[in-house]
Amino acid sequence: MAIKGKLGRRGNTRNRRTCDEQPLDYKDVETLEKHLTAYGQIQGRRRTGYVAKCQRDLKLAIKRARHLGLMPFVG
Amino acid sequence: MTTIYEGMYLLDNEAVRQDWNAAKSIITSTLEKHGATVHTARRWDERRLAYPIKKRNRATFLLSYYEIPGENIPAMRREFELNDTVLRSLEMAVDAIPETETELAAAEQSADFSVPTPPDDDAIDEVEVIDDGDDMDDEDGPRRPRTRRVSRTEDDTKAADEKKPADETKAAEATDETASGDGTDDSKKEGATAPVED
Numbered sequence: 311m312a313i314k315g316k317l318g319r320r321g322n323t324r325n326r327r328t329c330d331e332q333p334l335d336y337k338d339v340e341t342l343e344k345h346l347t348a349y350g351q352i353q354g355r356r357r358t359g360y361v362a363k364c365q366r367d368l369k370l371a372i373k374r375a376r377h378l379g380l381m382p383f384v385g
Numbered sequence: 386m387t388t389i390y391e392g393m394y395l396l397d398n399e400a401v402r403q404d405w406n407a408a409k410s411i412i413t414s415t416l417e418k419h420g421a422t423v424h425t426a427r428r429w430d431e432r433r434l435a436y437p438i439k440k441r442n443r444a445t446f447l448l449s450y451y452e453i454p455g456e457n458i459p460a461m462r463r464e465f466e467l468n469d470t471v472l473r474s475l476e477m478a479v480d481a482i483p484e485t486e487t488e489l490a491a492a493e494q495s496a497d498f499s500v501p502t503p504p505d506d507d508a509i510d511e512v513e514v515i516d517d518g519d520d521m522d523d524e525d526g527p528r529r530p531r532t533r534r535v536s537r538t539e540d541d542t543k544a545a546d547e548k549k550p551a552d553e554t555k556a557a558e559a560t561d562e563t564a565s566g567d568g569t570d571d572s573k574k575e576g577a578t579a580p581v582e583d
Contacts, residue, residue: 336475337393337429337448378393378475379434379444 329364336374339381345372350382387422387452391479393429394465395444395472398503401431405500411470412447419461421453424482425490431503433510438472442506450482 334341345353345368352372355365375381392412400408405428413423426449433443453461458476465474492498 374475374477376435378395378446378473379436379438380432382435 325359326361327359327364328361329367334364334367334371336371336378336380338371339375342368342372342375342381346381348385350384387454388478389424389450389452389480389482390458390476392416392449392451392477393475394447394449395434395438395474396447397439397441397470397472398431398443398445398506400470401445401500401503408445408470409447411468412449415461415464415468416449416451416453419453419457419464421451421457421461423449423451425450425486427486427490427493428500431501433508439469441472443503443508444472445503448486450479450486 332341336342345358347353352369355362358365358368360368372381376383394412396408396412400411409426409428413426416423426447429446429448431443431445434441438444462474462476465471
């Protein structure tokens with residue numbers, strides 16, 4: 311019963327969100343900061359809920375913002 | 386082949402305080418020197434940096450859109466790196482210039498526009514949203530109380546308690562078997578080696 315319950319809760323269908331409506335930009339620091347952990351690390355796809363392409367865009371945008379000093383590398 | 390590029394440049398606030406147009410012309414003249422056609426160049430923002438760059442805690446950001454042959458970019462980047470006024474630069478290819486960008490750049494060139502003097506290097510930006518540590522009055526509403534989901538029923542707990550002693554006895558039996566099994570293995574080994582010695 312416990313295993314069945316776990317599978318039912320996780321399931322195969324997860325609600326994924328895309329960045330088509332609002333593309334991720336390195337200048338939009340407020341949006342990017344939402345996807346950082348308390349230590350300044352980029353959150354994973356399980357946490358952000360983005361599809362793979364948008365997660366790559368997020369990674370690139372955060373790294374660009376870090377390069378320009380808009381966002382921290384650590385903490 | 387020319388491609389449209391977006392460039393963001395961090396300018397030293399000391400140069401911006403002296404003359405904004407002179408600081409801006411450092412970027413535009415360098416771009417044009419390397420064969421670029423500058424479409425727009427405007428002051429994007431002045432803000433505190435997340436970490437010190439070239440011993441500066443604050444910088445003015447200049448955003449520009451231009452077309453440039455791809456083979457000229459490495460030399461252009463090298464020149465920006467050597468310039469002390471430009472703290473850091475970022476160039477990236479874009480599909481098109483944003484629609485709002487031309488309007489904003491035109492607004493900067495108007496006579497009414499004046500660049501605000503940058504604050505001191507140690508100045509801290511005012512925090513707009515103050516977190517008071519109280520979630521109850523936030524716009525998102527009160528936080529959901531933490532609860533542990535328990536799926537077990539009473540029958541399950543009883544069955545689990547009954548299984549526990551049985552498991553313990555099984556484990557004890559298993560240890561006894563392994564202990565006796567070692568002894569038999571040794572005797573077998575002795576028996577196996579005896580004929581070889583003879």
